[in-house]
Amino acid sequence: xGRDIQAIKISGxxxxxxxxxxxxxxxxxARMLRERLFDDGPSTVGxxxxxxxxxxxxxxxxxxxxxxxxxxxxxxxxxxxxxxxxINVAPRTLEGDALDTLESELRGDLNAADSRxxxxxxxxxxxxxxxxxxxxxxxxxxxxxxxxxxVLNEQIFAARGEDMRISIEGAGTGxxxxxxxxxxxxxxxxxxxxxxxxxxxxxxxxxxxxxxxAIAGVQVALAANSPFLFGKQLWHxxxxxxxxxxxxxxxxxxxxxxVRPRVWFGERWITSVFDLFEExxxxxxxxxxxxxxxxxxxxxxxxxxxxxxxMSLHNGTIYRWNRPVYDTAGGVPHLRVENRxxxxxxxxxxxxxxxxxxxxxxxxxxxxxxxxWTQMSFTTAAENLHEAARHGLDAQLYWPGVGDTPVTELxxxxxxxxxxxxxxxxxxxxxxxxxLLGIIEQRCLTGQNGAAWQIATxxxxxxxxxLDRAEALRRMTLAYTERMHSNDPVHTWSVGD
Numbered sequence: 001x002g003r004d005i006q007a008i009k010i011s012g013x014x015x016x017x018x019x020x021x022x023x024x025x026x027x028x029x030a031r032m033l034r035e036r037l038f039d040d041g042p043s044t045v046g047x048x049x050x051x052x053x054x055x056x057x058x059x060x061x062x063x064x065x066x067x068x069x070x071x072x073x074x075x076x077x078x079x080x081x082x083x084x085x086x087i088n089v090a091p092r093t094l095e096g097d098a099l100d101t102l103e104s105e106l107r108g109d110l111n112a113a114d115s116r117x118x119x120x121x122x123x124x125x126x127x128x129x130x131x132x133x134x135x136x137x138x139x140x141x142x143x144x145x146x147x148x149x150x151v152l153n154e155q156i157f158a159a160r161g162e163d164m165r166i167s168i169e170g171a172g173t174g175x176x177x178x179x180x181x182x183x184x185x186x187x188x189x190x191x192x193x194x195x196x197x198x199x200x201x202x203x204x205x206x207x208x209x210x211x212x213x214a215i216a217g218v219q220v221a222l223a224a225n226s227p228f229l230f231g232k233q234l235w236h237x238x239x240x241x242x243x244x245x246x247x248x249x250x251x252x253x254x255x256x257x258x259v260r261p262r263v264w265f266g267e268r269w270i271t272s273v274f275d276l277f278e279e280x281x282x283x284x285x286x287x288x289x290x291x292x293x294x295x296x297x298x299x300x301x302x303x304x305x306x307x308x309x310x311m312s313l314h315n316g317t318i319y320r321w322n323r324p325v326y327d328t329a330g331g332v333p334h335l336r337v338e339n340r341x342x343x344x345x346x347x348x349x350x351x352x353x354x355x356x357x358x359x360x361x362x363x364x365x366x367x368x369x370x371x372x373w374t375q376m377s378f379t380t381a382a383e384n385l386h387e388a389a390r391h392g393l394d395a396q397l398y399w400p401g402v403g404d405t406p407v408t409e410l411x412x413x414x415x416x417x418x419x420x421x422x423x424x425x426x427x428x429x430x431x432x433x434x435x436l437l438g439i440i441e442q443r444c445l446t447g448q449n450g451a452a453w454q455i456a457t458x459x460x461x462x463x464x465x466x467l468d469r470a471e472a473l474r475r476m477t478l479a480y481t482e483r484m485h486s487n488d489p490v491h492t493w494s495v496g497d
Contacts, residue, residue, distance in 0.1 A: 018289030028296035081189025128226030128343025217384030224392035225450030236392030360419030375400035
């Protein structure tokens with residue numbers, strides 16, 4: 001959840017002061033790492049889930065403020081678009097039946113929130129991109145009434161100096177092409193995701209971040225759930241390329257000069273969490289240069305822990321697919337890896353199964369004697385991400401020891417056993433691990449994830465009922481929403497209406 005800010009006017013002096021303050025924050029952060037001031041207690045995990053709002057016809061509902069008032073829970077918040085909401089899940093350890101409890105709690109929270117949202121004419125849908133969205137639905141006037149988004153929008157377009165170009169060439173049978181331009185960041189709101197947080201120690205951070213980068217492509221192929229945008233069939237996980245383009249501050253000239261994008265996979269394996277925060281300052285101008293009164297080095301000298309607000313705010317405007325997070329809880333600082341590649345949905349059962357696979361696999365890979373990132377190039381990991389986003393479960397990914405291989409074979413033969421081992425290391429009950437990883441296994445065996453089901457259902461609806469694309473997408477969205485609430489994993493869903 002992003003930090004709220006007030007409306008501001010930003011001057012060149014503001015930017016200079018902010019850059020200096022971020023540098024001082026980095027100095028304080030480096031000192032905290034040297035002096036080992038971070039929490040070394042049991043690791044915890046947490047989640048954020050973004051959702052869409054629709055009306056009873058499956059069309060976007062621009063009523064998130066009313067829905068949020070009706071839900072009346074501090075765990076829920078608005079997101080960029082008026083058709084978005086987000087729930088933040090309290091952190092917990094993974095021992096025993098924690099994942100089963102998480103699933104039960106999420107289902108209860110979703111059902112309660114949906115019931116209250118329906119009282120104001122909306123319903124919740126967990127899906128990577130809402131298939132019924134049109135370009136008209138993602139204009140500046142449909143942005144949420146939050147000054148953070150307004151200022152961020154102004155600063156991104158001030159940096160670009162021109163409208164944003166979104167160009168996506170579809171992949172696979174029946175794929176289309178999209179070319180459009182936008183004068184706001186609201187198309188970013190079309191991308192709804194699940195973010196998985198893992199608290200780690202400073203000493204282990206680099207290993208966990210590198211491991212998360214290595215399996216990002218596998219995660220996306222497995223969970224792809226965003227094949228349609230503005231009525232066109234594009235990538236299986238179109239959200240990846242849409243998000244990269246919808247928040248790009250670079251003009252074409254800056255791209256040619258090699259300026260880094262703000263939605264960034266990165267360019268190298270790391271040896272310390274400090275590498276990432278230092279890159280943030282070195283490569284990226286501030287979008288929200290807001291300074292607090294705290295002087296972090298003075299706070300450390302006084303024996304207290306600084307909030308490092310400027311460093312954290314700057315970090316929050318750089319959208320790495322695996323983002324470092326610095327935070328304090330009860331006055332004790334800690335670090336998290338925030339995994340951001342997964343789309344929302346299709347069901348809570350699928351979301352928790354995706355989380356179990358990630359938490360298990362990333363632990364095994366991070367703690368392996370021969371790290372996976374010593375056996376593959378960073379560029380290959382980035383290529384895997386985009387190949388997976390284009391083709392979903394049909395993707396061929398590179399993996400050390402097997403070369404280019406179907407992603408389903410890679411998961412079944414290599415990564416499911418790794419995930420099972422990792423969950424055991426976390427202390428997850430075997431029965432829980434077997435059930436959740438069984439969902440992943442069946443998704444691979446059937447070849448049906450959310451994207452595959454959406455594509456097949458739209459095709460069948462169009463052919464069976466002689467529907468145009470828009471009506472087929474609307475009916476598919478209604479069928480999806482009904483199945484989402486059943487909590488039957490997507491690999492069990494029948495195709496059609």
